[in-house]
Amino acid sequence: MLKLVLPKGSLERATLELFDEADLGVQRSSDVTYRATIADPRIDEVRILRPQEIPRYVAEGLFDIGITGRDWIEETGSDVVSLCQLHYSKATARPVRIVVAVHADSGVERIEDLKRGARVSTEFPELTRRFFTRHAKVPDIVDAIVDLTETGSALRAAGLRIIDTILVSFTELIANPAAYEDLPKRHAMSQIQSLLEGTLEARGRVLVKLNVAEVDLDGIIEILPALKSPTVSKLFGEGGYAVETVVPKSDINTLIPALKDHGATDIIELPISKIVH
Numbered sequence: 001m002l003k004l005v006l007p008k009g010s011l012e013r014a015t016l017e018l019f020d021e022a023d024l025g026v027q028r029s030s031d032v033t034y035r036a037t038i039a040d041p042r043i044d045e046v047r048i049l050r051p052q053e054i055p056r057y058v059a060e061g062l063f064d065i066g067i068t069g070r071d072w073i074e075e076t077g078s079d080v081v082s083l084c085q086l087h088y089s090k091a092t093a094r095p096v097r098i099v100v101a102v103h104a105d106s107g108v109e110r111i112e113d114l115k116r117g118a119r120v121s122t123e124f125p126e127l128t129r130r131f132f133t134r135h136a137k138v139p140d141i142v143d144a145i146v147d148l149t150e151t152g153s154a155l156r157a158a159g160l161r162i163i164d165t166i167l168v169s170f171t172e173l174i175a176n177p178a179a180y181e182d183l184p185k186r187h188a189m190s191q192i193q194s195l196l197e198g199t200l201e202a203r204g205r206v207l208v209k210l211n212v213a214e215v216d217l218d219g220i221i222e223i224l225p226a227l228k229s230p231t232v233s234k235l236f237g238e239g240g241y242a243v244e245t246v247v248p249k250s251d252i253n254t255l256i257p258a259l260k261d262h263g264a265t266d267i268i269e270l271p272i273s274k275i276v277h
Helices: 007-022 054-059 070-076 123-134 155-156 177-181 183-202 214-223 248-263
Strands: 002-007 034-037 041-048 063-067 081-086 096-103 120-122 144-149 160-171 172-174 205-213 231-234 241-249 267-270
Touching: 002 007, 002 054, 002 183, 007 063, 007 172, 007 183, 034 231, 041 096, 041 177, 054 063, 054 070, 054 172, 063 070, 070 123, 070 160, 123 144, 123 160, 144 160, 155 160, 172 177, 172 183, 177 183, 205 214, 205 248, 214 241, 214 248, 241 248, 248 267
Parallel strands: 002 041, 002 063, 120 144
Antiparallel strands: 034 041, 063 172, 081 172, 096 144, 096 160, 205 241, 205 267, 231 241
């Protein structure tokens, strides 16, 4: 039903890992081939292409659905439907930024400090042109660069300093407008979206289950972090309760001992694959 296009390059590994965790494993004959398959009845074709090409290909109807960055959607000016932001990038869950950077010793602190006719090097000529036009400057080609950064470390290592941000860019799941108006395809897109968002939501979280006596229940509930209220069930034939909730994995090393100190027993920590709202 759906023709899907995924990004190669910097987003490739993180995207393939996400699809694998979402039980939409991408299979291909080698790491360099652009043709792939997913064993899912909703997905007929899969291609892995450069992210800068994906918005245009989706807009033109070559693919129904794809993953790329907001940076390339804006750069190409492509008419696509944004189904959702997917909070992952090459190495973190943070968005990337397109920034203006200059040599650390240039003396330039703000965009306004760049002289008219300053030379700018970039992979994003349209975004750069629009940004500098708003600032009444027409850049030539390098007194500054416009580049993509996730943490800024590579720019600092190159002796560059960020002076402004043009765009904050999340990875996005996008769709062709005509395909989105096709109700069966839209339903399939929504289901794929739920799997991907549910997988990202589950990252860094675990399920905690425990038993507790009635007298200690309020104390346990008070220290439990939870997405919503914990689930509490009366134990059959006993005067206690079973409690379960989803908590951040980063809290578990202090939470489990605290639960035990407050009277919890039979504490179980379980991994979570997806959280679908």
